Amino acid sequence: xxxxxxxxxxxGAAFAASFAIxxxxxxxxxxxxxxxxxxxxxxxxxxxxxxxxxxxEKNPAIKATPVYTGSYDETLIKTRAAMKAGKPPxxxxxxxxxxLDLKIEGEIQKLDDLIxxxxxxxxxxxxxxxxxxxxxxxxxxxxxxxxxxxSTPLLYVNADHFKEAGLDPEKxxxxxxxxxxxxxxxxxxEGDRVTRWGIIAPSNYDYGGWILQALTQSNGGxxxxxxxxxxxxxxxxxxxGALTFWSDLVGKHKxxxxxxxxxxxxxxxxxxxxxxxxxLSTGSLTHIRTNAKFPYKVAFVPKNVxxxxxxxxxxxxxxxxxxxxxxxxxWTLINWMTSPEKSGWWSRATGYFAPNMAAYELPEMxxxxxxxxxxxxxxxxxxxxxxxxxxxKTVPVRKAIEDxxxxxxxxxxxxxxxxxxxxxxxxxxxxPYVEQTALKLPTN
Amino acid sequence: xxxxxxxxxxxxxxxRLGYAATxxxxxxxxxxxxxxxxxxxxxxxYGGSGMASLVPSYVPTLGNFAEAxxxxxxxxxGLNTAIISFGILAGQIVxxxxxxxxxxxxxxxxxxxxxxxxxxxxxxAPVVLIVPNLATIAKLxxxxxxxxxxxxYFASAFGTFLMRQAFRAIPRELEDAALIDxxxxxxxxxxIYLPLAKxxxxxxxxxxxxxxxxxxxxxxxxxxxxxxxxxTVGLASFTRGAEGAQAWGVIAAGTLMVSAPLLIAFALFQxxxxxxxxxxxxx
Numbered sequence: 137x138x139x140x141x142x143x144x145x146x147x148g149a150a151f152a153a154s155f156a157i158x159x160x161x162x163x164x165x166x167x168x169x170x171x172x173x174x175x176x177x178x179x180x181x182x183x184x185x186x187x188x189x190x191x192x193e194k195n196p197a198i199k200a201t202p203v204y205t206g207s208y209d210e211t212l213i214k215t216r217a218a219m220k221a222g223k224p225p226x227x228x229x230x231x232x233x234x235x236l237d238l239k240i241e242g243e244i245q246k247l248d249d250l251i252x253x254x255x256x257x258x259x260x261x262x263x264x265x266x267x268x269x270x271x272x273x274x275x276x277x278x279x280x281x282x283x284x285x286x287s288t289p290l291l292y293v294n295a296d297h298f299k300e301a302g303l304d305p306e307k308x309x310x311x312x313x314x315x316x317x318x319x320x321x322x323x324x325x326e327g328d329r330v331t332r333w334g335i336i337a338p339s340n341y342d343y344g345g346w347i348l349q350a351l352t353q354s355n356g357g358x359x360x361x362x363x364x365x366x367x368x369x370x371x372x373x374x375x376x377g378a379l380t381f382w383s384d385l386v387g388k389h390k391x392x393x394x395x396x397x398x399x400x401x402x403x404x405x406x407x408x409x410x411x412x413x414x415x416l417s418t419g420s421l422t423h424i425r426t427n428a429k430f431p432y433k434v435a436f437v438p439k440n441v442x443x444x445x446x447x448x449x450x451x452x453x454x455x456x457x458x459x460x461x462x463x464x465x466x467w468t469l470i471n472w473m474t475s476p477e478k479s480g481w482w483s484r485a486t487g488y489f490a491p492n493m494a495a496y497e498l499p500e501m502x503x504x505x506x507x508x509x510x511x512x513x514x515x516x517x518x519x520x521x522x523x524x525x526x527x528x529k530t531v532p533v534r535k536a537i538e539d540x541x542x543x544x545x546x547x548x549x550x551x552x553x554x555x556x557x558x559x560x561x562x563x564x565x566x567x568p569y570v571e572q573t574a575l576k577l578p579t580n
Numbered sequence: 581x582x583x584x585x586x587x588x589x590x591x592x593x594x595x596r597l598g599y600a601a602t603x604x605x606x607x608x609x610x611x612x613x614x615x616x617x618x619x620x621x622x623x624x625x626y627g628g629s630g631m632a633s634l635v636p637s638y639v640p641t642l643g644n645f646a647e648a649x650x651x652x653x654x655x656x657x658g659l660n661t662a663i664i665s666f667g668i669l670a671g672q673i674v675x676x677x678x679x680x681x682x683x684x685x686x687x688x689x690x691x692x693x694x695x696x697x698x699x700x701x702x703x704x705a706p707v708v709l710i711v712p713n714l715a716t717i718a719k720l721x722x723x724x725x726x727x728x729x730x731x732x733y734f735a736s737a738f739g740t741f742l743m744r745q746a747f748r749a750i751p752r753e754l755e756d757a758a759l760i761d762x763x764x765x766x767x768x769x770x771x772i773y774l775p776l777a778k779x780x781x782x783x784x785x786x787x788x789x790x791x792x793x794x795x796x797x798x799x800x801x802x803x804x805x806x807x808x809x810x811x812t813v814g815l816a817s818f819t820r821g822a823e824g825a826q827a828w829g830v831i832a833a834g835t836l837m838v839s840a841p842l843l844i845a846f847a848l849f850q851x852x853x854x855x856x857x858x859x860x861x862x863x
Contacts, residue, residue, distance in 0.1 A: 169804055174817055181817040182651075203804045204817040210800060213710065217801050220711045221718035225804075404828065 165199040166465040168226035171218075172202055173211040173450070183485050191472055198465040200226075208234075208342060208450070209531060215455060219243060224455040226466035231342075232272035232451045235281045236365050236526035240569065244453045246278040250467045265491045271362060271523025273451055281451030282470050283491035285482060287418040288445040288521050289350045290514055291315075291438060295431040297322055297332070297412035308435040312381055315413075315438040319391035322412035334391035336406070337382065337415040338399040344541050345534045347415055349446045349525055351378035356441030365528040366570040370537050371559035377440065379551040383544050396542050417448055418514040421487025425508065434510045436517050443520040449488055489515060528569035536561035619832035620644055644833035651830070654837060656807065657814035662841075664729050664799070664810055665792045669785055671734035676784070677777075679735070680743025681769055685755070695744070701737035707797065714801055724804045733792065739784050746780040747773055779855065786853055793842055811838045 170188065174181050181204055188202045205211040208231035215228050230238070238244040251261045258279050262270055265283045273281040295305035301321040309315040319334025337347050349359045357374020361367035369375060385392035403420055405411040407427050415437065416424075424432060437445050452470045454463060472478060480495035482488065484504050495501055496515070505512045527533045540554035621640035648654075682688075683695050713732050714723070722728030750773060758768050774781070796812040803809055809817075815834050846853065 201804065201806075204806075204809075204813065206796075206800050206813075206816065210797070213797075214801050217711050217714045218723075221714040221723060223718055223723050 165197055166461045167199045168462055168465045169201050169203050171205045171215055171225045171228040173205055173208050200469055219455055224457045226458050226462045228453050229284055229450045230453045232449055233524040233526040233530055237530045239275050239280050240528050243456055244280055245456055248278050266518055268447055268518050268521035269491050281453045282474050284450055284452050285488035286447055286449035286491050287488050288517050289347055289415050289437050290418050291435045292414050292416055293433045294412045295433050305433055309438050311438050312440045323391045333393055333411045335413040336397055336402050336411040338402045339396050339545050340398040341538055343399045344538045346448055348541055350437050353444040354437055354439040360525040360527055366566045366574055368562050371555045376551055376555055383551055386545055395546050419488045434513050445521050446524045447521050528566050532565050533562045616832045619828050620836050622829050644829040647830050648834035652814040657809055657811045661810040663726055665789045668730045668733045668792050669788050672736050672739050675734050676736055676739035676743045679740040680747050683744045684747035698737050710801055728802045729799050742780050742784050746777040750776050
């Protein structure tokens with residue numbers, strides 16, 4: 137072939153190619169961002185990237201970018217700041233208990249009309265998700281969030297330590313008394329120094345409040361008014377009992393280390409054999425499973441009065457101000473991510489529940505549960521789960537009690553005075569909302 | 581004779597005590613760093629009781645570094661961090677030199693008031709300004725850009741204060757002499773003030789670069805594109821899980837990688853740095 141003909145052939149090919157490419161260019165993909173926190177570990181940042189890459193390949197009309205946004209709290213700050221700057225992300229994986237506050241502030245959208253366009257009612261749409269998750273997603277009968285990954289606290293136990301201490305790993309502590317007595321037997325000391333703790337529960341921000349809610353509920357109490365965003369019951373007997381129990385494990389029984397324990401450090405202590413029992417999220421299941429070099433068991437959070445735990449985890453939301461094609465694209469992404477297949481895949485990768493019940497009907501999930509009974513126990517606890525605490529200004533209201541919790545666990549305060557002061561701070565924070573709503577009475 | 585010998589004894593004991601105290605404080609201060617070093621080469625990444633030990637009890641491994649390196653695009657994040665830290669410094673040097681000169685040498689009505697208003701910036705915690713700053717950045721079209729991360733830091737109150745003090749300490753006669761020779765205001769700043777204020781500039785540079793090198797929250801707010809992430813955000817995306825276990829070995833290795841450039845720079849220019857701190861009065 138001479139150079140001239142080769143050139144003309146190339147030109148012809150390019151010409152033809154330009155036609156082939158044109159349709160793709162004519163419709164530029166709708167670009168959307170998905171803000172996501174990494175609540176579990178770094179592997180998940182990679183899993184999320186893989187998930188969105190697959191979505192983009194299957195939906196060429198949409199180009200979604202996963203944006204790492206820190207912890208749950210930082211994700212809230214970043215989303216709010218981005219919205220105020222006029223750059224709302226199309227979708228956010230948001231801590232499930234922030235939805236009420238976001239709704240009160242008018243920062244997230246109702247999804248009702250999107251559901252309606254798909255030919256479904258709200259009830260039918262939410263019917264695909266576990267009942268316990270509705271409280272943190274449906275507000276005033278409107279759907280504001282789609283459950284994506286959820287959790288409850290769980291008791292993790294080192295079976296080897298149980299046997300060594302003369303306890304039966306087939307019969308795990310089911311109430312507070314058994315928990316405390318097992319913890320005493322499991323704690324090891326060398327003189328005054330503790331070399332192995334009987335139990336550790338995380339008390340860092342976000343985690344501490346959640347664990348305390350689990351203890352309060354299993355003590356028969358309530359943390360907040362489920363129907364109204366301006367009431368928390370910090371200074372109540374059920375909560376005093378829960379906080380006293382936790383503080384006794386530290387101060388009286390000396391089976392739990394003093395001071396603030398961060399979630400990650402608690403899992404590390406468990407994996408390295410420095411803690412025999414830990415209270416951690418179901419979200420840690422996969423991590424514990426892949427890294428534990430000893431047989432472990434999981435059980436419900438031990439009760440005092442009844443089995444009850446709060447929901448944790450996150451839902452997908454669409455911020456206010458996301459309109460048109462971007463809104464539609466976000467909805468497509470949200471439904472894809474919460475489909476039985478994808479939510480099942482994510483559940484197996486992380487340990488979180490698949491909120492979509494149909495995920496558990498899939499053969500790969502059935503096989504997975506059969507192979508990993510611990511994941512099954514986590515799911516069965518969902519029957520006893522209640523909504524996560526959510527109020528007006530959830531984060532500061534939560535910090536009000538967490539600061540006091542940390543003071544108690546560090547031995548700086550007594551439970552009763554801590555709760556009185558937490559209640560006072562929380563009431564102060566919620567006052568504007570309460571005056572706007574509950575106290576707004578007719579004047580004439 | 582007796583007096584002299586007791587004097588010698590005093591002189592010998594006191595420096596030794598001082599030396600020992602310095603060593604002790606240095607050792608305390610070094611502990612977290614040493615622990616990081618020991619943990620970074622530990623093959624048992626999730627610990628075991630040996631993890632808390634300062635004395636290595638294992639065959640060192642580079643596995644943690646390999647995993648940390650594979651977890652994030654470190655060369656790119658490193659480049660972004662360098663652009664941010666040194667870009668901020670470059671902008672700051674221009675701003676604080678000119679502002680410092682204005683407050684030190686120019687006479688204008690309301691100068692003192694202006695200066696105190698400027699210093700008020702030091703009273704505000706940066707977190708409070710996240711939302712208004714981000715709104716401004718977005719209006720300027722700088723959202724999700726490295727310049728957007730840098731912009732709010734260009735006008736540094738601390739730097740301006742420092743340069744004002746440094747310029748005021750320079751005898752005015754030097755400037756007057758240049759003025760007689762017909763030097764413009766830019767020439768006077770460039771040839772007289774800047775060279776003489778070098779120690780202060782270097783000291784400020786160290787403080788500025790270290791703080792922006794380590795910054796997390798503001799870049800997290802501004803940056804969306806994975807390609808524009810700085811080291812801190814990139815490192816956090818794989819080490820800051822709340823519900824997983826902390827892989828101390830990998831975290832230590834990653835942290836060492838992130839802080840290494842600064843540590844090496846400090847080791848190389850240690851003498852110059854220390855001198856500049858001594859002569860600038862920052863300690």
